[in-house]
Amino acid sequence: xxxxxxxxxxxxxxxxxxxxxxxxxxxxxxxxxxxxxxxxxxxxxxxxxxxxxxxxxxxxxxxxxxxxxxxxxxxxxxxxxxxxxxxxxxxxxxxxxxxxxxxxxxxxxxxxxxxxxxxxxxxxxxxxxxxxxxxxxxxxxxxxxxxxxxxxxxxxxxxxxxxxxxxxxxxxxxxxxxxxxxxxxxxxxxxxxxxxxxxxxxxxxxxxxxxxxxxxxxxxxxxxxxxxxxxxxxxxxxxxxxxxxxxxxxxxxxxxxxxxxxxxxxxxxxxxxxxxxxxxxxxxxxxxxxxxxxxxxxxxxxxxxxxxxxxxxxxxxxxxxxxxxxxxxxxxxxxxxxxxxxxxxxxxxxxxxxxxxxxxxxxxxxxxxxxxxxxxxxxxxxxxxxxxxxxxxxxxxxxxxxxxxxxxxxxxxxxxxxxxxxxxxxxxxxxxxxxxxxxxxxxxxxxxxxxxxxxxxxxxxxxxxxxxxxxxxxxxxxxxxxxxxxxxxxxxxxxxxxxxxxxxxxxxxxxxxxxxxxxxxxxxxxxxxxxxxxxxxxxxxxxxxxxxxxxxxxxxxxxxxxxxxxxxxxxxxxxxxxxxxxxxxxxxxxxxxxxxxxxxxxxxxxxxxxxxxxxxxxxxxxxxxxxxxxxxxxxxxxxxxxxx
Ligand SMILES: Nc1ncnc2c1ncn2[C@@H]1O[C@H](COP(=O)(O)OP(=O)(O)OP(=O)(O)O)[C@@H](O)[C@H]1O
Ligand SMILES: [Cu+]
Numbered sequence: 218x219x220x221x222x223x224x225x226x227x228x229x230x231x232x233x234x235x236x237x238x239x240x241x242x243x244x245x246x247x248x249x250x251x252x253x254x255x256x257x258x259x260x261x262x263x264x265x266x267x268x269x270x271x272x273x274x275x276x277x278x279x280x281x282x283x284x285x286x287x288x289x290x291x292x293x294x295x296x297x298x299x300x301x302x303x304x305x306x307x308x309x310x311x312x313x314x315x316x317x318x319x320x321x322x323x324x325x326x327x328x329x330x331x332x333x334x335x336x337x338x339x340x341x342x343x344x345x346x347x348x349x350x351x352x353x354x355x356x357x358x359x360x361x362x363x364x365x366x367x368x369x370x371x372x373x374x375x376x377x378x379x380x381x382x383x384x385x386x387x388x389x390x391x392x393x394x395x396x397x398x399x400x401x402x403x404x405x406x407x408x409x410x411x412x413x414x415x416x417x418x419x420x421x422x423x424x425x426x427x428x429x430x431x432x433x434x435x436x437x438x439x440x441x442x443x444x445x446x447x448x449x450x451x452x453x454x455x456x457x458x459x460x461x462x463x464x465x466x467x468x469x470x471x472x473x474x475x476x477x478x479x480x481x482x483x484x485x486x487x488x489x490x491x492x493x494x495x496x497x498x499x500x501x502x503x504x505x506x507x508x509x510x511x512x513x514x515x516x517x518x519x520x521x522x523x524x525x526x527x528x529x530x531x532x533x534x535x536x537x538x539x540x541x542x543x544x545x546x547x548x549x550x551x552x553x554x555x556x557x558x559x560x561x562x563x564x565x566x567x568x569x570x571x572x573x574x575x576x577x578x579x580x581x582x583x584x585x586x587x588x589x590x591x592x593x594x595x596x597x598x599x600x601x602x603x604x605x606x607x608x609x610x611x612x613x614x615x616x617x618x619x620x621x622x623x624x625x626x627x628x629x630x631x632x633x634x635x636x637x638x639x640x641x642x643x644x645x646x647x648x649x650x651x652x653x654x655x656x657x658x659x660x661x662x663x664x665x666x667x668x669x670x671x672x673x674x675x676x677x678x679x680x681x682x683x684x685x686x687x688x689x690x691x692x693x694x695x696x697x698x699x700x701x702x703x704x705x706x707x708x709x710x711x712x713x714x715x716x717x718x719x720x721x722x723x724x725x726x727x728x729x730x731x732x733x734x735x736x737x738x739x740x741x742x743x744x745x746x747x748x749x750x751x752x753x754x755x756x757x758x759x760x761x762x763x764x765x766x767x768x769x770x771x772x773x774x775x776x777x778x779x780x781x782x783x784x785x786x787x788x789x790x791x792x793x794x795x796x797x798x799x800x801x802x803x804x805x806x807x808x809x810x811x812x813x814x815x816x817x818x819x820x821x822x823x824x825x826x827x828x829x830x831x832x833x834x835x836x837x838x839x840x841x842x843x844x845x846x847x848x849x850x851x852x853x854x855x856x857x858x859x860x861x
Contacts, residue, residue, distance in 0.1 A: 220266065222328040229267045229321050232259040236314040240829070253305050256313035260298060268294045268320045284468040286506055290323050292472070293501040297828060300494065312495070315828035319502050322832035326507045326839030330515065333843060337450055337518050341443050347399050347418040348439065352383035355427075372430045376421045384417040385432035393424030400439060401528045401776045442776070445530050449521040454534030456797055457513045463805075464506050471504040471812075478816045495828060496817045502831035503811035508838040512800035515846035520793030523850055528776035529786045536772035540756045540787055541794035542737055546685055547728060549742040549750070550696035550703065551585055551672060553760060554710060554780070557743070559585055559672035561593035562653055565644050566666020573599045575626045575658045575668055578617050581607045586656060587615075589670050590626075612697045612720035614656065622660045626668075628699060630718075635662045652705035654698050679710045681780035686711065688787070693731070695724055695740075695750070725749040741783055742771075758783055785854055792852045800842045807838040 220228075236256055239249050249255065268290070275291035278284060298316035305311050353360045355373040368374070368384055376382050382395070392410035397403060397419045406422055409415060415428055417437045434440070475497040483493035517534050524531050531537050548554050564571055576594030579587035580601060594601065604624070607617040614627010625631050637657075641664055645655045653669040682692050693714045696703050703717035716727050728750055731738050740747070740754035751757030751771050759771030760778050775782035811834055813819070815826040826834070 222324055222331045225267045226321065226324040226328040229263045229317070229324060232263055233314070233317045233321060235259065236317055240314060253311055256311060256317075257302065257305060260301075260313040260317045263317045263320055264294070264298055267324055268298075268316070271320075271323065284472065286464060286468065286510065288468055289471060289501050289505045290319070292475075293498045293505075293828065294320050296494065296498055300491075304491075309491070312828070315495075315498065315832075318829040319832040322836035323505065323507060325836045326511065326843075329839060329843045330511055333515055333518060333847075337522060338447075340522060341447060344399075344439065344443055347381075349381035349383040349418070353377075366434070368430055368433050370430055370433055373427055374430055375425065375427050377425050378421060378423050380421055382415050382417055382419050382421055382428070384430045385437045386415055386417075386428040386430045388413050388415060388426050388428045391424055391426035393426050394422050396420040396422055400442065403528065403777055438776075442525060442530060445532065445774075446521060446525045449531055449533050450518045451514075452517065452533035452535070454513050454517060454538050454794075454797065456538060456794075456801075457534075460509050460513060460801065464509065467504070467506055467808075471501060474504075474812065474816065475500045482817060496815065498828045499815035499826045499831045500812055502828050503815045503826060503834060504808050505835050506804065506808060507835065508804035508807065508842045509801065511839055511842045511846075512804050513797050515843050516793055516797045516800060516849060519846050519849040520789060520796070523854075524786065524789040527782075527785050527789070527854065529782055529789060530774040530776065531786065531790065532772050532774075536756060537790045538794055539737070540739065540773065540790035543690065543739045543756060543787060545691045545693060545731060545736040545738045546783065546787075547693045547695055547731065547738055547740045547750075547754065548712070548780075549724075549740075549747055550694055550698060550706065552743040553741055554678050554694060554706065554712070555672040555674050557585060557672065559589040559654065559670045561589050561668055562671045563648060563669035564593075564666060565641070565648075565669075566658070569597070569599050571658050571666030571668065572597055573602060574619055574624055574660065574665070575656070577602045577604050577619060578607065578615050578624060578626050581617070582609055582615050584609075584615075585672070586654065586670055590656075590668060593668075611722070619660070625659050626656055628656065632657060632659065632664070635659050635664055637664050641667060646701065649699055649701035650705055652702055652709060654702050674706060674710050675779065678780050681784050682711045684781075684784045685787075686713070688784075690787075691736075695719065695727055697721060721746060722749075725753040728753045739783075739787070741780070743778075758786060788854050792854070793849060796845060796849050796852075800845055803845065804838055804842055807834060811835075 235249065236259065239252055271287045271290040272295065274287040278288060294316045297312050297319070301311040301313045301316065349365060351362050351364050352368050353375045354363050354368060360375050365383055373389065374383060374386065388409055388411050390411060394406040394408050395415060396406045397416060399418060400416050418439045478500050479493045479497040482488040482496050483490055513534070517537065520537065521531050551557055572594050575590050576599065579590040602619065604617040604619050607615065609615045610627065610631055614625060614631035616623065616625045616631070618624070645667055648655050648667070648669040653671045656668050656670065657664050658666045658668060685692055692712045693716060694703060694707050694712045695716050697719060698717060700715070700717040703715040707715045719727060724747065728738055728740055738754045739756040739758055740750045741758045741760065742751055743760050751759060756773060757771035758773045758775060761774060761776045773786050775786065811826065811831065814824055815831050817825060
């Protein structure tokens with residue numbers, strides 16, 4: 218028979234009601250008829266149902282020469298129980314209620330934790346239930362409704378206004394606004410048109426759209442989020458090692474203190490054996506560190522779920538602990554601080570010639586700047602020419618043979634011995650100071666022109682950086698771009714410091730350098746080519762694009778492509794970790810204050826603690842730890858408008 222802790226708690230509690238009545242009636246000198254027998258029978262059932270699992274676990278630990286929390290529960294309850302049986306048949310006073318209530322109170326803590334686990338997994342199950350049940354899919358010349366599980370990658374799916382989008386995909390026809398709040402935490406609906414990505418389980422509000430499924434089943438973004446949160450909730454935080462260590466010394470120490478308490482009272486202070494035994498049992502009960510064991514997991518469970526609702530996915534307790542202690546935030550520039558969709562703004566030199574050569578080369582490049590130049594060429598309708606021997610010089614630019622001449626496009630670093638006129642130098646400096654990236658376009662040893670490209674900061678970057686600085690964090694921008702451009706952008710968004718002109722491969726080294734100066738560094742990047750920097754930093758924060766999450770790359774993943782998520786991530790980590798510390802404090806203070814009282818040190822002041830009261834205090838400390846963790850749902854987090 219496998220009963221849940223919650224059920225066991227209620228059964229035991231109901232069985233214990235007669236003993237409770239007797240305890241209340243005691244001061245009025247009323248004795249329940251047949252009380253001893255009633256107490257013996259009900260307590261025996263309670264021991265069998267509720268105490269036995271603790272005894273078994275304690276016995277298993279004892280065989281391995283270990284002692285754990287269950288040892289304390291087992292020793293205290295079995296001493297009270299077996300002594301009471303002995304007392305009953307030798308005509309002495311019984312203490313069945315001590316055994317029963319200590320068991321019930323220990324169970325209360327366990328039941329609360331179980332309840333929290335259930336609630337947490339229910340919340341996740343609810344998230345999965347957000348999925349549509351079926352989908353309207355194009356099959357054999359018409360749209361037909363099929364169950365969700367039968368949808369395959371590549372299917373064309375029609376979604377009408379007010380319906381749920383069944384799986385992840387890309388719109389092929391139509392446009393609409395879509396409510397993505399359940400996945401991103403963003404409450405504003407997002408306008409989407411042909412070519413835009415959609416996420417399963419979000420709600421289509423006003424237009425009919427047709428989209429092509431790209432991810433189904435376990436691969437959808439929602440499934441991945443649920444998986445990640447599940448893992449995070451049951452993960453371990455390093456601070457728990459302290460808890461484990463404390464428990465390891467604690468339990469044997471408590472048993473020794475209990476034995477000493479018994480000996481001192483009985484042998485030196487003139488107490489009867491029964492009185493001395495009750496002091497010892499109280500010591501064991503009050504010292505039971507079950508609240509200590511609840512302190513970290515319950516807070517982690519609430520904190521990681523809360524952050525997921527805001528579009529911040531924290532991978533595990535270790536990341537959360539690190540993130541609570543960050544003093545420096547390093548940002549990648551392109552696509553992180555800026556939108557990442559650069560556009561050509563100025564061309565210096567013979568416009569058509571410069572653009573033709575640059576675009577002919579850039580057509581072969583994957584760099585974001587290349588897309589800007591190729592787009593501009595299309596817009597200006599200049600013809601592109603064939604090139605040969607293309608090669609990209611990482612972090613510098615590109616080279617190729619264009620009409621038998623050496624052509625190149627890139628930063629100062631690619632120029633080598635090309636001659637630059639004073640006029641070009643001045644032009645470049647002027648454009649750079651306007652926060653525009655300047656690339657040089659050259660043939661053999663002459664610079665034939667410049668192309669200025671602008672990538673504007675995201676609207677939220679400035680505000681997010683101001684919030685970080687308000688929290689006393691140092692902000693640094695890391696970029697391969699030129700110093701002047703970097704400084705201009707940094708100035709625009711309020712970044713403290715720039716590290717510019719570095720190669721992509723050097724980014725991780727720059728972070729190590731900061732760490733060697735004693736800084737605790739978070740790196741924020743887009744997760745595509747920043748993997749080494751993300752993993753070198755104490756905390757790697759990877760930005761998602763709102764429809765795709767780079768789950769592997771960072772310890773923290775932001776669902777939205779927005780720096781406000783960084784502020785939220787650091788805030789919730791700090792709040793959760795502080796809550797863990799507070800929980801540990803409360804869990805320990807009960808034991809520390811309780812033990813001397815239970816041992817009878819303050820008998821002179823009339824202050825004592827019976828085993829039942831000790832059990833109540835212990836239960837109360839578990840309850841206060843669990844409630845304190847639940848309060849994290851209510852803690853104020855910047856930018857979280859949703860009520861928990
Ligand atoms: N395909 C290219 N076309 C033109 N210039 C290029 C190209 N690739 C690199 N460059 C030049 O090299 C510089 C550094 O490039 P890199 O890719 O390291 O960084 P970035 O994209 O400018 O900025 P960030 O480091 O913030 O992503 C660019 O600013 C540009 O001047
Ligand atoms: Cu306990």
